[in-house]
Amino acid sequence: MSGEGQAGVAIADAIAAPQKPASRRQRPRGGTWVLGVFSAIVLIYLLIPIVYTIVFSFNDYRRTNIVWRGFTLDNWLGVCNAQGVCQAFANSILIAVVSTVVATAIGTAAAIALARYRFRAKSAVTLLIFLPMATPEVVLGAGLAAQFLTAGVQKGIATIILAHVMFCVSFVIVTVRARVASLDPAMEEAGRDLYGSPAQVFFRITLPLLAPGIAAAALLSFALSFDDFIITSFNSGPVSTFPKFIYTAAARGIPAEANVIASAIFLLALAAVLITQIGAAVRRKRVSTR
Amino acid sequence: MAIAAFAPTTAGAPQGETKRGGRTALFLLIPCIAYLALFFLAPLISLVLTSFQAPRLYGDIGQYDYAFRWENYADVIGEYWPQILRSFGCALAATVIALIISYPLAYFIGVTMRRYSLAQSLLLVLVVAPFFISFLLRTLAWKQILSNESPIVHALQAVSLLGPGEYFIGSPAAVIFGLVYNFVPFMTLPLYASLERLDSRLLEAGSDLYANAFTTFRTVTLPLSIPGIVSGTLLTFIPAAGDYINASRDFLGSPDTSMLGNAVEANFLVLQNFPAAAALSIILMGAILILVAVYVRRSGTDELV
Amino acid sequence: MARAAFADSGADLQLIGVRKEFPGFTAIDDLDLTIPAGSFFALLGPSGCGKTTTLRLVAGLESATAGSILIGGKDVTREKAHQRPVNTVFQSYALFPHMTVLENVAFGLRRRGIGDPVAKAHEALKLVELDHVSSRKPAQLSGGQQQRVALARAVVNRPALLLLDEPLGALDLKLRRQMQLELKTIQGEVGLTFLHVTHDQEEAMTMADTVAVMNKGRIEQLGAPEELYELPRTAFVATFLGQSNLFAGEIVSAGDDVVAIDVAGRRIAVPTSRTRRRSGRVVLGVRPEKLLLHTTAPDYDSTVNSIGPGRVLDVSFSGVSTSYLVAVPGFGTVTVFAQNMVFGPVVTVGAEVWLSWRVEHGFGLDDDPADLPQLALDSDSEASLDEQRHRAVLAATDAEL
Numbered sequence: 004m005s006g007e008g009q010a011g012v013a014i015a016d017a018i019a020a021p022q023k024p025a026s027r028r029q030r031p032r033g034g035t036w037v038l039g040v041f042s043a044i045v046l047i048y049l050l051i052p053i054v055y056t057i058v059f060s061f062n063d064y065r066r067t068n069i070v071w072r073g074f075t076l077d078n079w080l081g082v083c084n085a086q087g088v089c090q091a092f093a094n095s096i097l098i099a100v101v102s103t104v105v106a107t108a109i110g111t112a113a114a115i116a117l118a119r120y121r122f123r124a125k126s127a128v129t130l131l132i133f134l135p136m137a138t139p140e141v142v143l144g145a146g147l148a149a150q151f152l153t154a155g156v157q158k159g160i161a162t163i164i165l166a167h168v169m170f171c172v173s174f175v176i177v178t179v180r181a182r183v184a185s186l187d188p189a190m191e192e193a194g195r196d197l198y199g200s201p202a203q204v205f206f207r208i209t210l211p212l213l214a215p216g217i218a219a220a221a222l223l224s225f226a227l228s229f230d231d232f233i234i235t236s237f238n239s240g241p242v243s244t245f246p247k248f249i250y251t252a253a254a255r256g257i258p259a260e261a262n263v264i265a266s267a268i269f270l271l272a273l274a275a276v277l278i279t280q281i282g283a284a285v286r287r288k289r290v291s292t293r
Numbered sequence: 294m295a296i297a298a299f300a301p302t303t304a305g306a307p308q309g310e311t312k313r314g315g316r317t318a319l320f321l322l323i324p325c326i327a328y329l330a331l332f333f334l335a336p337l338i339s340l341v342l343t344s345f346q347a348p349r350l351y352g353d354i355g356q357y358d359y360a361f362r363w364e365n366y367a368d369v370i371g372e373y374w375p376q377i378l379r380s381f382g383c384a385l386a387a388t389v390i391a392l393i394i395s396y397p398l399a400y401f402i403g404v405t406m407r408r409y410s411l412a413q414s415l416l417l418v419l420v421v422a423p424f425f426i427s428f429l430l431r432t433l434a435w436k437q438i439l440s441n442e443s444p445i446v447h448a449l450q451a452v453s454l455l456g457p458g459e460y461f462i463g464s465p466a467a468v469i470f471g472l473v474y475n476f477v478p479f480m481t482l483p484l485y486a487s488l489e490r491l492d493s494r495l496l497e498a499g500s501d502l503y504a505n506a507f508t509t510f511r512t513v514t515l516p517l518s519i520p521g522i523v524s525g526t527l528l529t530f531i532p533a534a535g536d537y538i539n540a541s542r543d544f545l546g547s548p549d550t551s552m553l554g555n556a557v558e559a560n561f562l563v564l565q566n567f568p569a570a571a572a573l574s575i576i577l578m579g580a581i582l583i584l585v586a587v588y589v590r591r592s593g594t595d596e597l598v
Numbered sequence: 599m600a601r602a603a604f605a606d607s608g609a610d611l612q613l614i615g616v617r618k619e620f621p622g623f624t625a626i627d628d629l630d631l632t633i634p635a636g637s638f639f640a641l642l643g644p645s646g647c648g649k650t651t652t653l654r655l656v657a658g659l660e661s662a663t664a665g666s667i668l669i670g671g672k673d674v675t676r677e678k679a680h681q682r683p684v685n686t687v688f689q690s691y692a693l694f695p696h697m698t699v700l701e702n703v704a705f706g707l708r709r710r711g712i713g714d715p716v717a718k719a720h721e722a723l724k725l726v727e728l729d730h731v732s733s734r735k736p737a738q739l740s741g742g743q744q745q746r747v748a749l750a751r752a753v754v755n756r757p758a759l760l761l762l763d764e765p766l767g768a769l770d771l772k773l774r775r776q777m778q779l780e781l782k783t784i785q786g787e788v789g790l791t792f793l794h795v796t797h798d799q800e801e802a803m804t805m806a807d808t809v810a811v812m813n814k815g816r817i818e819q820l821g822a823p824e825e826l827y828e829l830p831r832t833a834f835v836a837t838f839l840g841q842s843n844l845f846a847g848e849i850v851s852a853g854d855d856v857v858a859i860d861v862a863g864r865r866i867a868v869p870t871s872r873t874r875r876r877s878g879r880v881v882l883g884v885r886p887e888k889l890l891l892h893t894t895a896p897d898y899d900s901t902v903n904s905i906g907p908g909r910v911l912d913v914s915f916s917g918v919s920t921s922y923l924v925a926v927p928g929f930g931t932v933t934v935f936a937q938n939m940v941f942g943p944v945v946t947v948g949a950e951v952w953l954s955w956r957v958e959h960g961f962g963l964d965d966d967p968a969d970l971p972q973l974a975l976d977s978d979s980e981a982s983l984d985e986q987r988h989r990a991v992l993a994a995t996d997a998e999l
Binding site: 034038045046052053108109112113115119120128132134137140143145149166172176237245246249250253254265266268272273276277280284 | 319321330414421430477534544571
């Protein structure tokens, strides 16, 4: 198929002519075309608002960023000119980093326990861990806010972090647990057999093998925290975050600088993911041709 | 949490550390359990307590005392029943539409594109790409794309799908449109995961046993993807039922489309009527838990979690 | 703790009264076993017989419910896996995917703080002829290469005892034969004690100098491969290790040389040295390749047992030999393997034949015939020929599996 750097060609290939005439059952059929075209339309539907957001980050806007007034780089060059946007962004980053670190640490430990050990209260613990994911955010947010209210806790960055760790933990556990479950127990046994003490086995065998799962969990956690609005709005008090900034600005018009920040994050994340994916594909190819 | 509850179970596998399992598992789980008990369970309980509170006599707005005022529930249901019905109606419609849109996409990526692993991963990246950019901004983008002055709306008016003077933004259809848009990736990913695992030899066996394409799909593919359908619909329905962004009048909705989430937000953050907000939250959570329990039981998948 | 020191040679392993219970069942029941230093010892048995559990107990990956485990005379029962001078070649190889081949092999040396681990790892890789792939990751190797890396990773530590857990199970037949020879050569070179667990009887017999046949958590019989094959003591060993024809009969006389047994009215002799029972009912057996086919009744000869006439139910040609299924009234369906010394089978289905074997080829089992219900033979004479053939073919297929 395609080598490195030809991702675009690969996608075009994939959507336009997805079948190789290799096996009898895989002959191209009308149904496949319809499916491919339909999928392309759905993907375009998913991507339209993203493209819109990026395009309007270059808009030479006046008071509202709704009508296209011409191309400019001013928004990108002076991101922090719009009042409050950079402060909100910095808060969001701080909250997301701290929440991710805490949620990943306690979630990973719990995931290992759930995947590896049997104990009597397991189903109750599992229920407790998965219930937050089955609870609408508005309930999580209101509940925590009610508790902070009763306890007389002043809302601020700390309460936001406490709230974010709570809903991120479950997602971390799901992600890491899958990785632990797919880990061959013989790996750790081999480590013990080869004179590794329990700590050495954990740090030299278990942790490196779980690393991809833990990294994925941390990324997910970061994304969830960074983009959360509903729970944050109940527990933030006067503190602004990036989503909160957008929500409050929505009524009077979003400054294009917000689009700039969102677009920059999007492009960075997309580039990182694409590089990993293509890199993995190249490695796979190299292995299979050995 | 009793420590004895962490004793190893009797039905152990003949492998692993069944002996020290209890203590190690306890040690690993304590932080997580303590955290969730403190910041998930306790808040739920305080939400229940708040929902029964009564206004303080001669108190200010926002001052309440513990009581057992169950009338709070009757009051909020009486006042907000349209929002409650609208929440579940919109969430259901959005879930069904998202499933119809996502299934072919997930099938295309997970089954049709199976032999092209790079293309498969790149298509998946496109599915998750919306996660990388603020969902508030994306929703606002739709608001502007479909605004009253937009050519799309004029076209819809021209073909009489919208009457003259009728607009898209602010209608229930716009709210459902936004919900569908926001949750298609949440629906597609679990569907993809279960379809991707589907053994293509099973499909071949199906067609080998004289089933046509449609029968094979109905009797083999669909039943085997039920776990994906169940988790995808739950991942869509639950947040959609509690969502208040799409229905908000600053986004795709109007005062006539407001949902349960909007009522909770307004009562809690604006009106400071905490008992009403709490009662509405409990109604939302209770209804969802009942629906989910019935749904999971009927679809026969217990392996959700 | 066996730290920082290479074992100069293998040590012996002793299991004394070892029992292992899992919730709900007993995997190993009161096991006594001694494996001499420097030997290649195979633990053979069907899946679920407790052989892998025994191995895991020795490795320290499971802890025994009762009994003690001694390596080189030292009690290691309470020692953890990483403290025992034992290394394992895992069934799935369990090569660490995030390390190179070299790092995998050097892992154990580094943990024990042994000097110059890299050079020693290279040396071990040279032993298995894989030094040229030392910088690759395990995923880039073929199955056979991974197997050899797993072996090098264990051998490099010079353990007193090397445990092999079905190490060849994942390889195809040709590669497996080649690796069997290689393993044996390497064992000879390094002089370690090998404990090899397998369900493949041929593998056990080719490789090991001592084989223990295990069944239901107990050792049924232990000895050199030829000894086990030629003189099995139980019906399980007789049928698990190769195939056997078994007949139940009543001992009529026990002399110094032979024990005479009445089977369906016919007198069969078994050497006194090859049966432990002296009176009552007994099960006797003979290997299919020891049987001769005759188309006429053989003359009487005191050194030969003969039975018949019977009818040939099935003839199947398998290259080096032909196997016949013969229904002999009172003896059931008897399997005969004949070398293909002439072209094609010598008799055809339906032919009337007699069977004979030399007295010294028979053996008497220790089992009580009442415990072997499959030897209820009387119904055979009444069953139709087709039915018998069908049953015999099924039995033969079972034995193959």
